[in-house]
Amino acid sequence: MSCPEGKYGPDCSENCKCIKGQGSCNSVDGSCECYAGHSGQYCESKCPAGFFGLGCNQKCRECLNNGICDSFDGSCICPPGFEGDVCQRRCSEGTWGVGCRNNCTCENDRKLCDHVTGKCHCASGLFGDLCDQYCNENFWGPDCINKCKCRSGTSTCQAPTGECLCHPGYFGSKCDKPCPCGAYGQDCKLSCGVCPNDHICDPTIGCCHENDGYCGKAYAEQQALVSNNKSKIGFGVIGLIFLVAILGGVVFYYRKKYQKEKDPELPSVSYKSEPRNTVFENVIEPHRQFQNPLYSRPIEPSEEEKELEKLKFGGKNQMFDDQNNTSL
DSSP states (O other): OOOOTTEESGGGOEEOOSOTTTEEEOTTTOOEEEOTTEESTTSOEEOOTTEESGGGOEEOOOOSTTOEEOTTTOOEEOOTTEESTTSOEEOOTTEESGGGOEEOOOSSTTSEEOTTTOOEEOOBTEESTTSOEEOOTTEESBTTOEEOOSOTTSEEEOTTTOOEEEOTTEESTTSOEEOOTTEESGGGOEEOOSOOTTEEEETTTEEEETTSTTSSHHHHHHHHHHHHHHHHHHHHHHHHHHHHHHHHHHHHHHHHHHHHHHSOOOOOOOEEEOOOOTTTTTTSOOOEEEOOGGGOSOOOOOHHHHHHHHHHHHHHHHHHHHHHHHHO
């Protein structure tokens, strides 16, 4: 006897934990048997991206234009504006939206219907109620609503695409760079070679005399760019030298400090003796003095040393008195 839906176990007393509509509950042990397109202990998850079916063990085919693989049967779910088995086609003319089920309602047949939003617009590069006017300078696209990014004076903006068409002597995505030195012409594909004396290689027209009417404008811009690059390189070199000098000073300082700590100056010890006095050599030991900066604290003489010092000076006075009496 099977349990009612949502119950399992002895007397069907336990509640199932499977997500309703995504899996069924085993009436004996309560385990979940997931429907196609779902996975997980309680069938709480859809199949991982790229897989579909029972157990999520079948691999999806590739869906184009951001289409999504259906986790149930593997079919491609197309985004608005696209159709086909793998979303390979835009909606046919006059239709738009999800599944291309909506019909366009443009006011005249010259306007196009956007295949995604259904909004009516002129073809790219045109504008106006009848779509009979070309885009003004520096604008492009459907209804000419996009502003060009091309450099004015050195390029022409293509109204249908917004692409910059460079004039001779310039290149780059915005046509804002003059040709490198020695090159000129359309897309900078021509070479000046060696120009005659008093002539320059102008990026626009090639070898020419600076006094000619069309010669020199692009050349001046080219030279300014070259000079600016040299200045940047010069400042970079100076900065690098300065940095190396600072690092060298730091290394020298710490190396000297390390060497000093490794081999410190040892305190000097010197010996100094008093002139030898034969009269008192049996009474007093020769005086020894040590000059050591580590032991510079003055030491108070003991009482015995004080008595010996008195005897020393008394003996000297007696010797001088005896010499004076002899001379008399």
